[in-house]
Amino acid sequence: MPAQRRWGDAHPAGRLVNAFIILLIFLNAISFAAETVEELDTRYAMEFQVFNLFSVAVFTIEYVLRVWSAVDIPMLSRLPPWRARLRFALRPIMLIDLLAFLPWYLHFMFPLDLRILRVFRLFRLLKLVRYSPVLQTLGRVLADEYRVLLGALLVILVLLLFASTAMYMLERGAQPDKFGSIPVAAW
Incomplete structure (x- = not known):
């Protein structure tokens, strides 16, 4: 486990920050x-x-401090500092952290609809993965078993198509507004 993560869990100030x-x-x-x-x-x-401005400032500072301290992680400490920080910043969890605040800065550079930026704020919820062992385990399971999960999703979609087709065929005459097409019946 990275040095700063152990400190964050064990030290009272680290627990308070978390x-x-x-x-x-x-x-x-x-x-x-x-x-x-x-x-x-x-x-x-x-x-x-x-x-939102306060949140962006806090998340930005947290991100910069995490990237800066990456050189203290034992498995990265043998790399040149710039490479250790880059490798750390490219980790999936760090990319999620970046997406939590980066869109706020981008709207100053590019003319974006602010309503679209609100959707990117949902990435802030994904930051919880860092603080929850249960969510970390779930992430590993999803990554390890994605083929099985895709197979299960395919079975569910096929069953949905069969059920929607049956409802369409059986109910379209009685309730054409509710079962007027297979996609509407599925919904």
Whole structure:
């Protein structure tokens, strides 16, 4: 386990920082949902923007400090510092962390619809994987068993197609608005 991760779990200040980041992630999810309520978004637009700016600043600082301290990870310490940091930054969990705040910066460089940027804020929830052993285990299982899971998904889709076709054939005459086509019947 990386040195800074052990420190974060064992040291009281590290546990406090981790708890703060987890709380901030959950508050971001609540804020994201609340912003879709038009009355709340209109009334508290400035508060939402300030909270988002604060969150981006915290996530950016956390990311930069993690990348900077990558040279202390035993398996990366033998590499030149720039290479250790680059290798660490390219890890999937670090790319998720980057996606949690990078779109906020990109909207200053490229004319993007801000509603699209809100969707990218959902990546902040994926940061929870770093703090949850259960989610880390789930991620490993999904990676290890993706072929089996794809096979199960295929079976589910075939069963859905059969059931939708049957409902379409049996119910389209009685309820054409609900079963007017196979895709509508599937829905």
